Amino acid sequence: MIPAERQKQILTLLTEHDLISIAELVEIMQVSHMTVRRDIQKLEEQGKVVSVSGGVQLLQRLFIEPTHDDKSLLFQAQKQAIGAAATQLIGDSKTVYLDAGTTTLEIAHHIAKRSDLLVITNDFVIANFLIKEGSGELIHTGGYVCKDNYSSVGELSAQFLRNISIDVAFISTSSWNLKGLTTPDEKKLAVKRAIVESSKQNILVTDASKYGKVATFWIYGLEVFDTIVTDHTLLDSVQKNIQNLNIELVLA
16 A cells, blocks of 8 residues: 555544544554554644644644633643743844733743843733833734734734834744644734744744644744744654754743
């Protein structure tokens, strides 16, 4: 059986089962563990499946992004660790973009007392915190207000960002895999893309629980990122694939 046929068979099996172990695939397909792992890696690179411990599953579809309040209750320890690690990547006297999100809020907590930074954000919670606690300069993008996530989105925000030179941008996501980032909200596309266009260094900050999820709209591939900061629970196989893309990986 040629690789394309094996990969098609894996996808067919995954439509019948939520998750299949590598051992089961070896037995069903009568091939080696290494062959199965290579097929899984190929499918994962195509954005069709996601590796899990000891097996594989189809990508999880994300139809609605959780609200800011809901996200603030999830994976708090991981987000705090990611925020602390990400802060170490900021040099002196930089213009920093903090994307909307609860992980980027943790970065704001760590840099609040740095008077040498200009922080730009589309997040109202981050802006409000830095208005009260921040020592540096602060700019909010403005734009269409997303009430569920306390942020600005849409073309007005994007236009503002295209006219700003950003040294380092910390970008959040609700869903990602080896193929790239997605979002269930079309209004976020313009802002996410404008950030990358305007920033000299792009850093993805996301906890590992969001890996393997996919939403309706593709934003961009992982290759736009210089660095990914996530937590140590990210699977070893995924870590290796990211490093093979020549992206720096920081595990908090």
